[in-house]
Amino acid sequence: MEATLFYILAAVLLIGILLAITARQAVRSIVYLVTSFFALALMFYLLGAPLIAAFEVIIYAGAIMVLFLFVIMMLELESPEKLAKPHFKNWLPALLLAGAVVGALVVLLCSRLQAVPPGFTEIPVRQFAFALFKQYGVAVEVVSMQLLFALVGALYLGRRR
Protein backbone atom coordinates (compact mmCIF):
# COMPACT_ATOMS: atom_id res chain seq x y z
CA MET A 1 0.00 0.00 0.00
CA GLU A 2 2.68 2.48 1.03
CA ALA A 3 4.91 1.36 -1.81
CA THR A 4 2.10 2.00 -4.32
CA LEU A 5 1.58 5.45 -2.84
CA PHE A 6 5.32 6.09 -3.17
CA TYR A 7 5.33 5.25 -6.89
CA ILE A 8 2.24 7.40 -7.54
CA LEU A 9 3.90 10.32 -5.75
CA ALA A 10 7.09 9.79 -7.72
CA ALA A 11 5.10 9.95 -10.97
CA VAL A 12 3.36 13.17 -9.85
CA LEU A 13 6.72 14.65 -8.87
CA LEU A 14 8.47 13.87 -12.14
CA ILE A 15 5.55 14.93 -14.36
CA GLY A 16 5.15 18.16 -12.39
CA ILE A 17 8.82 19.00 -12.81
CA LEU A 18 8.72 18.16 -16.51
CA LEU A 19 5.78 20.52 -16.99
CA ALA A 20 7.52 23.16 -14.86
CA ILE A 21 10.69 23.24 -16.92
CA THR A 22 8.83 23.38 -20.23
CA ALA A 23 6.20 25.95 -19.20
CA ARG A 24 6.01 29.10 -21.28
CA GLN A 25 5.37 31.49 -18.40
CA ALA A 26 7.33 31.64 -15.17
CA VAL A 27 4.17 31.84 -13.03
CA ARG A 28 2.84 28.56 -14.40
CA SER A 29 6.20 26.99 -13.83
CA ILE A 30 6.09 28.07 -10.16
CA VAL A 31 2.61 26.60 -9.69
CA TYR A 32 3.66 23.23 -11.19
CA LEU A 33 6.71 23.30 -8.95
CA VAL A 34 4.59 23.86 -5.84
CA THR A 35 2.50 20.81 -6.80
CA SER A 36 5.56 18.64 -7.20
CA PHE A 37 7.03 19.90 -3.92
CA PHE A 38 3.88 18.82 -2.11
CA ALA A 39 4.36 15.36 -3.61
CA LEU A 40 8.00 15.47 -2.50
CA ALA A 41 6.93 16.37 1.05
CA LEU A 42 4.65 13.32 1.15
CA MET A 43 7.55 11.18 -0.08
CA PHE A 44 9.66 12.52 2.78
CA TYR A 45 6.90 11.56 5.18
CA LEU A 46 6.80 8.04 3.74
CA LEU A 47 10.58 7.83 4.13
CA GLY A 48 10.19 8.40 7.86
CA ALA A 49 11.09 12.10 8.05
CA PRO A 50 7.96 13.92 9.27
CA LEU A 51 9.86 17.01 10.39
CA ILE A 52 11.56 17.47 7.02
CA ALA A 53 8.19 16.95 5.31
CA ALA A 54 6.64 19.73 7.40
CA PHE A 55 9.57 22.04 6.68
CA GLU A 56 9.33 21.23 2.97
CA VAL A 57 5.72 22.38 2.92
CA ILE A 58 6.26 25.42 5.15
CA ILE A 59 9.60 26.71 3.85
CA TYR A 60 9.75 25.50 0.25
CA ALA A 61 6.19 25.49 -0.99
CA GLY A 62 5.12 28.20 1.44
CA ALA A 63 7.95 30.71 1.60
CA ILE A 64 10.48 30.28 -1.18
CA MET A 65 7.99 29.71 -3.98
CA VAL A 66 5.84 32.62 -2.77
CA LEU A 67 8.99 34.75 -2.81
CA PHE A 68 9.53 33.74 -6.44
CA LEU A 69 5.91 34.60 -7.29
CA PHE A 70 6.25 37.94 -5.49
CA VAL A 71 9.36 38.90 -7.46
CA ILE A 72 7.91 37.76 -10.80
CA MET A 73 4.76 39.80 -10.26
CA MET A 74 6.66 42.81 -8.91
CA LEU A 75 8.98 43.01 -11.89
CA GLU A 76 6.17 43.30 -14.47
CA LEU A 77 8.09 41.32 -17.03
CA GLU A 78 7.26 41.83 -20.66
CA SER A 79 4.26 39.98 -22.05
CA PRO A 80 4.67 36.21 -22.33
CA GLU A 81 4.62 36.26 -26.13
CA LYS A 82 7.82 38.26 -26.15
CA LEU A 83 9.51 36.11 -23.53
CA ALA A 84 11.82 33.99 -25.64
CA LYS A 85 11.19 30.28 -25.34
CA PRO A 86 14.43 28.37 -25.83
CA HIS A 87 14.96 27.05 -29.32
CA PHE A 88 15.91 23.52 -30.16
CA LYS A 89 19.48 24.81 -30.35
CA ASN A 90 19.29 25.65 -26.64
CA TRP A 91 17.62 22.40 -25.66
CA LEU A 92 20.31 20.31 -27.37
CA PRO A 93 23.11 20.68 -24.76
CA ALA A 94 20.52 20.33 -21.99
CA LEU A 95 19.27 17.06 -23.46
CA LEU A 96 22.87 15.93 -23.89
CA LEU A 97 23.72 16.56 -20.22
CA ALA A 98 20.48 15.03 -18.93
CA GLY A 99 21.05 12.06 -21.23
CA ALA A 100 24.53 11.61 -19.77
CA VAL A 101 23.09 11.50 -16.25
CA VAL A 102 20.34 9.05 -17.25
CA GLY A 103 22.82 6.92 -19.20
CA ALA A 104 25.10 6.68 -16.17
CA LEU A 105 22.05 5.58 -14.19
CA VAL A 106 21.20 2.85 -16.72
CA VAL A 107 24.78 1.56 -16.73
CA LEU A 108 24.74 1.49 -12.93
CA LEU A 109 21.47 -0.43 -12.85
CA CYS A 110 22.59 -2.95 -15.47
CA SER A 111 25.72 -3.80 -13.49
CA ARG A 112 23.70 -5.72 -10.88
CA LEU A 113 24.56 -4.24 -7.53
CA GLN A 114 24.44 -6.55 -4.57
CA ALA A 115 20.84 -6.81 -3.48
CA VAL A 116 20.17 -4.39 -0.63
CA PRO A 117 17.27 -5.57 1.51
CA PRO A 118 14.36 -3.19 1.09
CA GLY A 119 12.83 -1.45 4.05
CA PHE A 120 13.30 1.81 5.86
CA THR A 121 13.56 2.65 9.52
CA GLU A 122 11.69 5.63 10.80
CA ILE A 123 13.74 8.15 12.76
CA PRO A 124 11.84 9.66 15.69
CA VAL A 125 11.89 13.40 16.14
CA ARG A 126 13.60 12.94 19.52
CA GLN A 127 16.63 11.31 17.90
CA PHE A 128 16.68 14.02 15.22
CA ALA A 129 16.62 16.79 17.81
CA PHE A 130 19.35 15.17 19.93
CA ALA A 131 21.59 14.86 16.88
CA LEU A 132 20.84 18.42 15.77
CA PHE A 133 21.48 20.23 19.02
CA LYS A 134 24.10 17.99 20.68
CA GLN A 135 26.21 16.65 17.84
CA TYR A 136 25.80 19.49 15.34
CA GLY A 137 25.30 22.51 17.60
CA VAL A 138 28.08 24.43 15.90
CA ALA A 139 26.45 23.91 12.52
CA VAL A 140 23.23 25.50 13.80
CA GLU A 141 25.21 28.58 14.85
CA VAL A 142 26.96 28.74 11.48
CA VAL A 143 23.64 28.50 9.65
CA SER A 144 22.20 31.32 11.73
CA MET A 145 25.20 33.50 10.84
CA GLN A 146 24.70 32.60 7.18
CA LEU A 147 21.06 33.66 7.28
CA LEU A 148 22.09 36.95 8.89
CA PHE A 149 24.63 37.58 6.12
CA ALA A 150 22.00 36.81 3.49
CA LEU A 151 19.64 39.30 5.15
CA VAL A 152 22.28 42.04 5.16
CA GLY A 153 23.21 41.29 1.54
CA ALA A 154 19.60 41.37 0.38
CA LEU A 155 19.05 44.69 2.17
CA TYR A 156 22.18 46.13 0.53
CA LEU A 157 21.15 44.98 -2.95
CA GLY A 158 17.57 46.10 -2.58
CA ARG A 159 18.09 49.64 -1.25
CA ARG A 160 17.06 52.61 -3.34
CA ARG A 161 19.68 55.13 -4.28
Add this chain to the structure above:
Amino acid sequence: MSVPLSHVLIVASLMFAMGLGCVVAWRANVIMMLIGIEIMLNAVMLTFVGGSAHWGIADGQLFALMLMALTSAEVSLALAMVVYLHRRKQTVNTDNFDSMKG
Protein backbone atom coordinates in the same frame (compact mmCIF):
# COMPACT_ATOMS: atom_id res chain seq x y z
CA MET B 1 7.64 0.77 3.70
CA SER B 2 9.09 -1.75 1.27
CA VAL B 3 10.64 0.34 -1.46
CA PRO B 4 14.29 -0.40 -2.25
CA LEU B 5 16.76 2.44 -1.85
CA SER B 6 17.73 2.23 -5.51
CA HIS B 7 14.25 3.37 -6.59
CA VAL B 8 14.54 6.46 -4.41
CA LEU B 9 17.92 7.13 -5.97
CA ILE B 10 16.48 6.69 -9.48
CA VAL B 11 13.75 9.27 -8.78
CA ALA B 12 16.32 11.66 -7.31
CA SER B 13 18.69 11.34 -10.25
CA LEU B 14 15.91 11.83 -12.82
CA MET B 15 14.88 14.95 -10.90
CA PHE B 16 18.49 16.17 -10.85
CA ALA B 17 18.82 15.58 -14.61
CA MET B 18 15.68 17.61 -15.28
CA GLY B 19 16.92 20.47 -13.09
CA LEU B 20 20.25 20.44 -14.91
CA GLY B 21 18.45 20.51 -18.24
CA CYS B 22 16.35 23.47 -17.05
CA VAL B 23 19.44 25.47 -16.07
CA VAL B 24 21.19 24.79 -19.36
CA ALA B 25 18.19 25.23 -21.64
CA TRP B 26 16.84 28.44 -20.10
CA ARG B 27 20.20 30.14 -19.76
CA ALA B 28 18.73 33.37 -21.20
CA ASN B 29 16.28 33.79 -18.31
CA VAL B 30 17.62 34.32 -14.78
CA ILE B 31 14.39 33.29 -13.02
CA MET B 32 14.12 29.96 -14.84
CA MET B 33 17.78 29.27 -14.05
CA LEU B 34 17.03 29.79 -10.34
CA ILE B 35 14.08 27.40 -10.61
CA GLY B 36 16.39 24.76 -12.10
CA ILE B 37 18.78 25.21 -9.19
CA GLU B 38 15.87 24.70 -6.77
CA ILE B 39 14.95 21.44 -8.51
CA MET B 40 18.52 20.16 -8.29
CA LEU B 41 18.79 21.02 -4.58
CA ASN B 42 15.53 19.19 -3.89
CA ALA B 43 16.87 16.11 -5.66
CA VAL B 44 19.89 16.21 -3.34
CA MET B 45 17.57 16.52 -0.35
CA LEU B 46 15.64 13.45 -1.48
CA THR B 47 18.92 11.53 -1.70
CA PHE B 48 19.91 12.60 1.83
CA VAL B 49 16.55 11.66 3.34
CA GLY B 50 16.49 8.32 1.53
CA GLY B 51 19.96 7.44 2.79
CA SER B 52 19.05 8.54 6.29
CA ALA B 53 16.00 6.29 6.27
CA HIS B 54 17.96 3.38 4.82
CA TRP B 55 20.75 3.38 7.39
CA GLY B 56 18.62 4.59 10.28
CA ILE B 57 20.86 7.55 11.19
CA ALA B 58 19.53 11.08 11.61
CA ASP B 59 22.50 12.79 9.90
CA GLY B 60 20.95 12.74 6.44
CA GLN B 61 17.84 14.51 7.68
CA LEU B 62 20.06 17.08 9.42
CA PHE B 63 21.84 17.78 6.18
CA ALA B 64 18.48 18.17 4.46
CA LEU B 65 17.59 20.78 7.07
CA MET B 66 20.92 22.60 6.56
CA LEU B 67 20.31 22.49 2.81
CA MET B 68 16.92 24.11 3.33
CA ALA B 69 18.49 26.96 5.33
CA LEU B 70 21.18 27.35 2.66
CA THR B 71 18.58 27.46 -0.08
CA SER B 72 16.50 30.12 1.62
CA ALA B 73 19.59 32.30 2.03
CA GLU B 74 20.61 31.71 -1.59
CA VAL B 75 17.15 32.44 -2.98
CA SER B 76 16.74 35.66 -1.00
CA LEU B 77 20.11 36.96 -2.23
CA ALA B 78 19.57 35.82 -5.80
CA LEU B 79 16.12 37.35 -6.06
CA ALA B 80 17.39 40.62 -4.57
CA MET B 81 20.02 40.55 -7.31
CA VAL B 82 17.33 39.89 -9.94
CA VAL B 83 15.40 42.93 -8.70
CA TYR B 84 18.59 45.01 -8.84
CA LEU B 85 19.42 43.88 -12.38
CA HIS B 86 15.87 44.50 -13.54
CA ARG B 87 16.04 48.00 -12.08
CA ARG B 88 19.21 48.70 -14.05
CA LYS B 89 18.18 47.47 -17.50
CA GLN B 90 14.45 46.60 -17.32
CA THR B 91 15.05 42.99 -18.34
CA VAL B 92 16.07 39.63 -16.89
CA ASN B 93 17.72 38.37 -20.07
CA THR B 94 21.29 37.38 -19.29
CA ASP B 95 22.50 38.34 -22.77
CA ASN B 96 21.94 42.02 -21.93
CA PHE B 97 24.32 41.90 -18.98
CA ASP B 98 27.55 41.44 -20.88
CA SER B 99 29.64 44.33 -19.58
CA MET B 100 31.44 44.95 -16.30
CA LYS B 101 31.45 48.25 -14.49
CA GLY B 102 34.72 50.16 -14.33
